[in-house]
Amino acid sequence: MRQDPNNYWEQLERLEKLIRASELKAGIIFSFHSLIIGLFIDRIGQFQPVIQSSKVFVVLAFLWMACVLVSIFYCFKCFKPQIELKYDKNVFFFRDAVYGFGDVDAFTKKIMEVCSGEEIYEQLSQQIHIESKIIDQKFICVQKSIKFFGLSFIFVILSLAFWIITI
Template identity: 85%
Template sequence: MRQDPNNYWEQLERLEKLIRASELKAGIIFSFHSLIIGLFIDRIEQFQPVIETSKVFVVLSFLWIGCVLVSIYYCFKCFKPQLELKYDKNVFFFRDAVYGFGDAKEYTKKLMEVCNSEHEMFEQLSQQIHIESKIIDQKFICVQKSIKFFGLSFIFVIMALAFWLVTV
């Protein structure tokens, strides 16, 4: 049975969309944190009396800041997942395309060889799908952790604001 290379390319395109979606989510979470931190810093003098007199408010604020920092860490980690995988040189891996096959002529020659051999082309496309799937998995794990800590930070900031309102 003859395989259709379009199935592989469509799968790679779908994976690229998932990568962009995870990075968009991380960017949105980061933006929300920036907005909330900016609002807090702009109004720090309003919170000054309760900061000076209330240990509860200070503890809630530190818990909020801690959760924000962890959430932001996972946002950044989403943009650069660390994977340690061993593959043979692959004409479809961007780093191999640049450094793995010599100059542009040598790379072009190797790419044409791979594309002329269905077995080798499907094998290398499969490896590309595999690595992109691992990248996406790591990105979505980071996004989920970032969302979790974003939620916790939101709870702590609401508690701190409620405490501030009660003491004002």
């Protein structure tokens, strides 16, 4: 029974969309942090009296900044996940395509050989596997970033409420 490689290609296309979606989410979270930090720095003078007189506000601000930094860390980690797995050379892995088979003629010969036989299914399956691992790591990072974004937002609200009460 002959398999259809289009099913594999469609799966890879779906995985690529998930990779872009995770990176978009991380980018949006990062943008919100940038906006909130910018507003805080722009209005630091208004908070100066409460910063100087209240340790509670300073602690809340410190907790907010710590959550922001952790959230931003996970945003960056989403953009560059560290996946280190050992696979055989694969014509569909971008790094192997460039460096794994020698010059362009050797690569061309190898990819034509792979695509004309049953080896295409094995190599496409490996590509699907590694992209799935990458996506899993990206979404773990996005979830952690969202969690710390939520915590930072809570600390912002508490800080603002404390500031308003002390005015």
